[in-house]
Amino acid sequence: KENTLDEFNPKKLHNLGLKEVKRIHSILKVFQKYYKKNSLEELYQLVEVKDKDPFKSIQKILKQLNEELLPQLFGESLKKEDMPLVKKVPKEGKIHFAYYVHPSYDGKKKGTFFINTESNIKKYELLTLCIHECLPGHHYQLLKHLKDKRIPLYIRDQNNTGYTEGWATYCENFVNPKSKKEYIFKLRYELHRALRLVIDTGIHAYDWDFQKCYDYMKKYLHYSQANLESEILRYISDPGQGLAYKVGELTFLKLRDMYLKKYPGKIKEYHKLIMEIGPCSLDMLIDEFISKY
Numbered sequence: 001k002e003n004t005l006d007e008f009n010p011k012k013l014h015n016l017g018l019k020e021v022k023r024i025h026s027i028l029k030v031f032q033k034y035y036k037k038n039s040l041e042e043l044y045q046l047v048e049v050k051d052k053d054p055f056k057s058i059q060k061i062l063k064q065l066n067e068e069l070l071p072q073l074f075g076e077s078l079k080k081e082d083m084p085l086v087k088k089v090p091k092e093g094k095i096h097f098a099y100y101v102h103p104s105y106d107g108k109k110k111g112t113f114f115i116n117t118e119s120n121i122k123k124y125e126l127l128t129l130c131i132h133e134c135l136p137g138h139h140y141q142l143l144k145h146l147k148d149k150r151i152p153l154y155i156r157d158q159n160n161t162g163y164t165e166g167w168a169t170y171c172e173n174f175v176n177p178k179s180k181k182e183y184i185f186k187l188r189y190e191l192h193r194a195l196r197l198v199i200d201t202g203i204h205a206y207d208w209d210f211q212k213c214y215d216y217m218k219k220y221l222h223y224s225q226a227n228l229e230s231e232i233l234r235y236i237s238d239p240g241q242g243l244a245y246k247v248g249e250l251t252f253l254k255l256r257d258m259y260l261k262k263y264p265g266k267i268k269e270y271h272k273l274i275m276e277i278g279p280c281s282l283d284m285l286i287d288e289f290i291s292k293y
Contacts, residue, residue, distance in 0.1 A: 003161050003244040005251070005282050010205035013243060017197025020246060024191045025220065031184055041222045044188065047181045051123040054115060058086050061127055065135040069174060073136060075268045084139045089116040095230070100133040102142040105153070111139045125185040128172050132189075136271075137168035144275050151278050161241060162282040166248010167274075169193060173253070191220055193249070196242035200235045251282050255289050262293065 004013065028040060037043045051057050062084070066077050089096055097119050103111040113133050115121065131137055141164065145156050175186040195217055202208035202216075213232045221228070235242050252274070259270040277288045 002281070003240045004247040005162075005286075008247070010201045013197050013247070014201040014206065016250075017194055017199075017201070017246070020194035021191065021198060021220065024187055024194055028184070028187050028191070031180065031187075034180075040220065043184065044222050047122065047124045047184050049123045051121050051126060054117060054121045054126065055086060057123070057126050058113070058115065058130060061130045062086075062134055065130060069131075070136060070140070073174065073267060074140075074271055078135070078140070078143075082143060084134050085110050085112040087112055087114055089114045094118065098129055098133060100138045102138070102159075103146055105146060105156075111143060113139070122185070124181040125189075127179070127182045128175055128186045128189050131171050131174060132168045136174075137171045138164065141167050141275070141279070145279055148275075148278070155278060155280070159279050160281050161244040162248040162251070163279045163285060164248075165244045166250075166252055166282065169245045169249035170252035170256075173249075188221065190246075193242075193245040195220060196235065197246055199232065200239065200242050203232075203235055204239050248282060251285065255286070255293075258289075259293055 001008065008016075025040075028043065032038075032040065032043045035043060035046055037046065066083065070077050084100070089098075093099075093114065094116060096114070096116060098113070098115045101112045101114065103109055113130075115129075133139065142159070145151055148156070169190075172186055172189060175183055177183045199208070199213050199217065202213060210232060213235075214228055217223070217228050217231065223231075255274070256267075256270055259273070260266065263269060273289065273292060274285075277285055277292070280288070
């Protein structure tokens with residue numbers, strides 16, 4: 001409930017996951033047909049092109065997001081000094097593929113996007129990664145709230161997982177479907193988040209064993225054995241955390257649709273309101289949103 005919503009129980013989350021997996025898989029099958037591929041695995045192989053210089057690509061993507069996407073969605077761009085740093089994952093963190101560390105409260109330490117250059121980073125997944133981890137995902141959201149003196153420090157420090165991960169996952173929806181290969185990676189990431197609802201509740205409420213979890217994830221993601229095993233161990237060790245991404249995303253999408261129905265075309269105003277409410281629980285976000293919109 002801390003990571004999702006009060007209304008949810010394991011059964012509802014599990015069924016939501018199954019429904020989302022089916023929906024996203026059906027979209028991927030459209031791309032599978034378009035590219036004349038016989039399976040999901042073949043479709044993924046089509047887009048698994050290694051990026052020769054990920055740092056250069058990331059900087060180019062971040063520049064484009066800052067100059068084009070942020071003005072479109074928020075009516076502003078970040079100043080050069082507020083842009084995130086991009087660094088290699090340090091030796092002790094080589095288990096990680098990519099992650100973001102937020103700026104310090106005193107402004108002395110900049111927000112940093114860490115990327116593991118030894119993990120065969122794919123060219124077409126970088127856009128989704130940059131949107132989620134940086135702009136307008138984690139970096140933009142955390143920077144806005146860390147600088148907002150109206151929000152008490154203990155709330156800025158709390159960073160409710162449903163809000164922060166839900167927001168970053170919601171932002172992935174701004175990957176343009178016309179960029180087909182990048183959109184396939186966006187869908188693969190989204191499918192991954194939907195699978196978490198099924199696997200997490202499968203483990204902790206329905207007594208799924210390791211092999212059942214592995215087979216179910218392998219069927220849809222076709223990740224390496226090491227990657228899949230690492231993911232399942234994560235859900236075993238940190239119950240509920242993986243649920244926050246998809247439930248948070250769906251919450252932001254639902255609120256967006258409500259707002260745009262009342263105020264057509266006012267996407268910037270919707271995002272401004274979401275930022276003003278702050279990094280609270282999803283239940284509080286809904287209550288605050290309804291009282292203000």
